[in-house]
Amino acid sequence: MTQLFNQHMSLRGRLTLAIVLAFLLLVLDLRMGAMQQVRMVLNSVVSPVQYMAAVPEQLLQRAYSSVRSRKSLRVENEDLKQEMLELRGRVQRFDFLAQENQRLRSLLASEAQLESTRMVAEVIAVDSDPFSQQVVINKGLVHGVFLGQPVIDDQGIVGQVSSVGASTARIILISDPSHGIPTRSERSGIRVVAQGVGETERMELMHVPHSTDLETGEMLFTSGLGGLFPEGYPVAVITRVRRDESLPFAQVEARPVAQLDRIRMVLLLWPADTVAEPDAGNIDPTANPTEALQ
């Protein structure tokens, strides 16, 4: 191993030095800008460990798929074909609606919303750290992944890229306690911030006044405010609304629609206009949220 410390130093001296160094690192790391580069290098250095750690599971999966019977494969194939037919049918309708929407938008002289590009990534590590909700994916700088990039699965929003290495990237999930996502409710179009609480099945809606028109079972979509997440992706379903007048705000809980506890494959989204400024983004100044839903 590397001899970081002088051999003749006393144990206590070494400990002091280590603690001071750790403290310095912590302070530097908390001021994100200073350490982003260092973190990128470190992420690249440890990425072989992550790839190695994912090997046994991948081998198991390969073994499992090679012993599956012909029959079960055929059944699955049938199912997938049917599902594809169904989705194709829906996409036809969707294309038509998208074009119509574009035309109507141009009639209203509001800016057109462009299609974004996507890439599939595989989750190679899930955090065992109980204080954060993060996963590591097998795509990184070389694939064009960037900081703050939105990530979805087949159901809805998963999270955003929080740090990038050469061939891996770390995604902070929407359920992380330090993560909040701007959303809009499906029925009433009310804008709320959904905050993670560190559990995969629960999120909290922040600063909701008692009079707000929210109901259980209502779907929350990304609002596009904040400029990070594109507008209109499902985020969570409201599971509980508690209006306790003794508290300053209503207690509203929601369950993320993405399956955060068992994500394997995710989609990385690239905005169509690649120059995304943090405060501009795709906010439509003319659209009133309630109108936009109709």
Next chain:
Amino acid sequence: MTSPFGQRMVILLTLLMGLILSVMPMSAGLQPWRPEWALMILLYWVMALPYRVNIGTCFIVGLAMDVLLGSNLGIHAAAYSFVGYIFANHYKRIRHFSLSQQALFVLLLVVVERSIVYLVEYYVNNATMQSSYFLPAVSSAIIWPWLFLLLRKIRRRFGVV
């Protein structure tokens, strides 16, 4: 007797194995019970070769854990260094412990390490503690005797001194 370089590689490889085991995907049911592999392997080497493996190594492995787990840099580095210090300070006494006594001591140290991590996380990120937070201390203590015997076998087989 292996060459000094080979000996270093043995230590390095076991530590790498510990890091890999620490981040390997596990089923959700077993996840809370994941032993502190990297820390235990580190502690074994600190006890066996306190002049070669001590706080410097602990710091680096802790830092690697920080990067792997995505926690703020320095948290695990500080915790591992502190626990390594305790072990390095008492390695003579710990060597004479029976395996079960060692396991109990490891349990205590994992509790200390996780407490440090929790305290820092609490001040930095306002983290909340889950009831299963200290389960790894128990599983680490259960694993320790077997890990100890295995690592001793490896150490003797490759003549790492």
